[in-house]
Amino acid sequence: MSEKKRESDTLEGVHKKLKQDANRDALKLRLQIALGDASTELRRHSTCLDVLFSIPCCGRCMLRFLGYRDYEVYELSSTEIKEILDARRAHIAGATVASADGFVDSPEIVCIACVGTIQYAESFVDEVVDRINNEAYVIKTFNMNVTLPTSTLVRNHSISIYWKNKLGSNPQDLVDIKEIFKLLISWQVERRTGLTLDFSSELRMQVAVCHEETKEDHVFLTKLKESGLVIKTKRENRKNIQVGDGRHHVVKALTLVSNERFASAASVPPKEVTTKPAMEFIEMTRESVYVGGRYLKYTRDVSQTPWSIGTTMLAELSVSGIVCDTLKEAYRADDYKFVTAGREDANVRMLGNGRPFYMEMVNPRIPFLPYERLKELEAKINTIMPDKVQVRSIASLEPDDIKVVKDGEDTKTKSYSALCWTSNPVTQKMVDAVNAYNNKSFIIEQQTPIRVLQRRAQMIRKKEIISLKAIPLEGHFLVVHLHTEAGTYIKEFVHGDLGRTQPSLASIVGCEADIMELDVLEVDLEFPPPSRLK
Structure with missing residues (x-):
């Protein structure tokens, strides 16, 4: 120096x-x-x-x-x-x-x-x-x-x-x-x-x-009945913790004990x-900050979020696992919450312009990233597994922006493409029966599907099929394009779920039907807001 x-x-x-x-x-x-x-x-x-x-x-x-x-x-x-x-x-x-x-x-x-x-x-x-x-x-x-x-x-x-x-x-x-x-x-x-x-x-x-x-x-107060202070030990998260001795409990106890009684049990001064x-x-x-966009899933072996039963992983990869860590690190957040506009099964592809999602960044050290930086992160994510998952339209969001994702559960519509099998060979009559509903909406009633009864309440849901169109293939196969109200169980609509969905594709074509492959083509929801994409 x-x-x-x-x-x-x-x-x-x-x-x-x-x-x-x-x-x-x-x-x-x-x-x-x-x-x-x-x-x-x-x-x-x-x-x-x-x-x-x-x-x-x-x-x-x-x-x-x-x-x-x-x-x-x-x-x-x-x-x-x-x-x-x-x-x-x-x-x-x-x-x-x-x-x-x-x-x-x-x-x-x-x-x-x-x-x-x-x-x-x-x-x-x-x-x-x-x-x-x-x-x-x-x-x-x-x-x-x-x-x-x-x-x-x-x-x-x-x-x-x-x-x-x-x-x-x-x-x-x-x-x-x-x-x-x-x-x-x-x-x-x-x-x-x-x-x-x-x-x-x-x-x-x-x-x-x-x-x-x-x-x-403060423990002596528990011996003074008029204080009302009761301290107990309970087991929580594998630890013994005391309850009932919080500051507000002690303050209240002190107000209930007279000065004379206090002085008889404690030292004054x-x-x-x-x-x-x-x-x-x-x-x-x-405070949390929000970032969101749309994701596309091109494969049938990726779940939306980590999927396991007990310690067994049912899908090795997840959309959130591929997408979120990069953004979490950029914001230097402790954690994140991944929220999507609906969900698709692991064996269902998400195509078209993608499914809307947002991330709540928990305790971020960096509160805001400029649009140019977000585009760099978007490009980086799209190099991780480009043949499986990609993202687009990544943008910073305000709390009001994310409401559309949850509100959209009741208002959005979705378009699908389903490869279906029928027990009888596909005929023109079957195709015409399906295409009679092309651009013609109708209501179906779906009891809670058997496959989700363990986690969904038993009830009958009325859902609108806005449009239905069939394209025949050879033998027992046809491709069905559907435009439906959000929340429609597509697989159950195809096979009928043992009669729990009425009408179903199976009832329309007059024989057993099942779904072989399903793709989501469109989630009709404007998100992120256009004003955020610049």
Whole structure:
């Protein structure tokens, strides 16, 4: 490193340090002025600071119990805040020097109110920033939710009872501990990452802090019948988990127990703690984004999605397996949901202009890909197994765009080509009987097919056959073109499903019929919207 560069970095560091010191001095002055303005109120409760200093409570929690809501001041350290509060306490008492508690000269112990969560909030910033940097979301804002130890609920309640016993009234306008913790972390994250805290941000962080030493603080409430708190252990996902001890359960239990009863079963004020809290987990999730298009399937050995019974795969390949991984990787998503406008069996080809589909990208790091990049990905997908599956019209979508795929279940129509066998040789009379329905719609009634009874409700569905046309082949074969309402069971329409579909192709030609091969030629649904294809 050059001498000039070292000098520049040194000057920059000094400037930054001076700016930070100036900010801290300004915050100290703000707190001193605010406490001076509040002198009348403090005199009215002249012992409130004595109460707070009588227990091992950090400076930040002291401000909380005083109802102080100039949040930026909480960036001062606990020791700095306590120095100012102690000086104010001495002034109220008419002393000329700060009271002699000795807290400045002694190492500060862990706060009994927040168990160190806001007292040492800055100690968690590195882990949060590292996680943000490692995830590398393409975004300018973030939102943060926090989960703090349940013990803080019980301990703050205990201190409130202690306060009332000493002063005769409850603390007024107590500041929520989670508000302070969230802001102390968020402000540091903003400075170190350049992201902005925005409560409507698509990026949501969940920061959970635990404190092993006090994790059982609330359990005594289960022994107080009036609390209604019941904690049970149950087996879930091969793990034993406790239920009934969530924060909302504990809050409700505390409201149902009288102060006297609480004090008879728990320590007032709370017992001292000797250990600091730890990070339990950091979860980061971003709102889903959507991308979609149409797929074509040229072979009869590919299922739409992975198809298995138990551990046995019934089709080695799937459309979703061929198409989706490439797009998932491009968006750097955790997972995806593959949704299609209907489905075809593995042995049915999807031809024509393809079947509409969309993917919901779960927790994507990249929220948007330009049209040119999507065309590159489309071309890449089409080189994976071009003789089996291809895609077209890949486009970014908005949530409103995907509604057409689900709504289309009731409104779209489909065209098919079916190679059929008949038990009698095909005659012109049979062909004419079928072609009598060419461009002439009729209604069929289909009981739930036998082959899907295990997963579909038993009912009779009325479906419209919009058009039916037969092209004879040699012997016992003919090709049938069908245009039908969505949801029609084509195979059952051909063979009749033991009389469960009426009328059927078999009843029209007057002999047994079965389907040998089936192709979907058209799914009549405009998707993606034309406005997205540019």
